[in-house]
Amino acid sequence: MKKIALALVLSSSFFTTAGFASTLTLEDYSLVFQGDNKQQQRQAMESLILSGFDDPSIFDNIEAKLTASLPLATTKNSIDYSSWLAKSLGYSGNEKYQPTLQGVVNGNYHKKLRKYAQEGLTNISQFALWNPILNNKNHFDESQPRQLNVLANAIASGDLELKRIAAKKITNERIYNEYILQKLAEQLTSLDQLQHTKLSIDTYAWLAKALASSGDEKFKSILVTLSESAPEEKLQRYAKKYLKSYY
CATH class of the missing domain: 1.25.10 (Leucine-rich Repeat Variant)
Structure with a gap:
């Protein structure tokens, strides 16, 4: 029942306002990335940069979405989606996601996707420093x-x-x-x-x-x-x- 209630909230105009991210909870983020609404996921990824959230319940799902998206990353929209996932994975500040991102950097993927995977790797190092500051x-x-x-x-x-x-x-x-x-x-x-x-x-x-x-x-x-x-x-x-x- 709780998941149903959250799904209703996330499918409403809640996601259409600039300030929606200020009310997203850890559970909200987790639910977004468990689902299949790419527009909601894109907005959630944009907001993650200063959310301070680094919980694996969010980023394990982002990693799974990235891995599943890679074979399909051949068109502009699909490449953009995978690129956002790669970049956002770095906001975790968690080095456990480095092998996944490094695999994209070294793989036979579109140059834009490889570029953002490299940015994701850089973000991991940066947010390993920033997330403790944000969450103090x-x-x-x-x-x-x-x-x-x-x-x-x-x-x-x-x-x-x-x-x-x-x-x-x-x-x-x-x-x-x-x-x-x-x-x-x-x-x-x-x-x-x-x-x-x-x-x-x-x-x-x-x-x-x-x-x-x-x-x-x-x-x-x-x-x-x-x-x-x-x-x-x-x-x-x-x-x-x-x-x-x-x-």
Whole structure:
């Protein structure tokens, strides 16, 4: 009965909104990849990148889907589907999936599929580092839902690339929860990882855009301060641009 209820939820408009991933549970993800709805699976795979989930109950099913899809990966749509599976398998951060992905890289498959299998291998190494950061409950606020806590951990992390991905997600999915906006504000006030490097400046520019795009007047002064006195002139220019665009 519980599986039937979940199936009804997953087949509804629940999957048509940008923010659906914030409500997906471990069991929801597992059910999606046990089923055969490739559109739902594609949306679920897009959301896995900052979900923090690394449970084999999800990724064993993704691996099985990938293996089953390989003999059929001969058309554009089927190659795209297999490529998404290969890339997403890496979000597990689990080296047990390396042989499967390496087999695709070394196999006689379309170059796009081999490319994304290689990306999946790279993702395994990256998410082996990131998933523990995302899932660190020492920094969770019990009053907030799990996915907002995971996102807040990404924002506050010491990894610039992880911060940037989080800022892009907030901007693109318009996640303007007060808790998240406050976390962005803290980063843009301290600027403790801002350095004279392309990655650092771009990361803080995305953090600024994420905050500014909310249009929340409460945080406008932070953008004004950045535009006037950020240590990096390029960041000042970004802040000025965002003030014009969103306020």
